[in-house]
Amino acid sequence: MAWSPTHKEQTREKILQSAARLFTQQGFDNVGINDVMAHAGLTRGAFYAHFHSKSELYAEAIVTAALTAQSTLLAALPERATRSQVVNAYLSDTHRRGDSASCPLAFLTTDISQRDPVIRAAYTKVFRGFLNQLEPNSEAREKALRTAVLMIGGMAIARALDDDGLVSELFSACQAGASR
Amino acid sequence: MAWSPTHKEQTREKILQSAARLFTQQGFDNVGINDVMAHAGLTRGAFYAHFHSKSELYAEAIVTAALTAQSTLLAALPERATRSQVVNAYLSDTHRRGDSASCPLAFLTTDISQRDPVIRAAYTKVFRGFLNQLEPNSEAREKALRTAVLMIGGMAIARALDDDGLVSELFSACQAGASR
């Protein structure tokens, strides 16, 4: 296996998938390189053959996590899903629990503010992609921005609250605002 | 000074103020007990005469930070400020920079999700207070929830972005939605 030309690329990809999952669920500081590598079936030392630092991994993992989350979300919906179907799937208890794929925009929001420029750039890029998915034509940009905040912000806040009743109120309010 | 009956209470308060400021700006993991105590003009060892653990301090600091942020925000506005004046002051570059008092709801959103129940309870309590400030009568609750998300979520996302132009677009969109 060691002499396969694609082996390194595959391993790198596996590390990235593990990192995307763990970082999104638990944040930068609560996940060690050890955790990521163990989750990928490897050991600490092998990490630096693929990435220069934990920060570099984090930046790439954000993008990977976003792609995975998008696929997962859309896969659970009909082919031509309406706006409100997408919004409801995003602002759902399933998503909030975070046991399948999770959106890094909502799960890592305040985890980004003070990190490397590279990390903030990755987040910004993903956010721009999110906006484009919502509303490709730029005339409705203002509405798209509000919708994005209701979705991402609503989920981020919901995950901090400890009261399920309040969370479901919150989701309903955001769904109503984001679907119109 | 050591025999003043109010001395301990005053020191505790000073630690709490330092913690509120540092935690809100930098999050739980990026602030050490050492940092908090040094900022308060004391040393590490003295901490445990006032709090049992870092988590306990964090929970209390969130409430303290919220009160301070509210005072600071309102102090900069006229006595009978309109809704949109409050919203604009909240969603401002001044607030985003975070060099004066900052709202823990927006600055610590995703920092809360996986911490002690006590911490999550503190955050939830502050969020409820925020809602009540926005709209004391519960009939307009749904609108108040959306407004809260546009303010808190808008600020949280803005702090993660690295593009000032995008941030100002974002602020405008949220201000328009939250003021009506």
Add this chain to the structure above:
DNA sequence: GTCTATACTAAGATAGAC
């Protein structure tokens, strides 16, 4: 109540064998 000194633990990063 506050200080200095000190476990104890965890984590990022590197070195060298295979």
Add this chain to the structure above:
DNA sequence: GTCTATCTTAGTATAGAC
């Protein structure tokens, strides 16, 4: 390319002097 072993740093928490 992956492993084990190690260096280094940092942070929570505690012990004991004053």
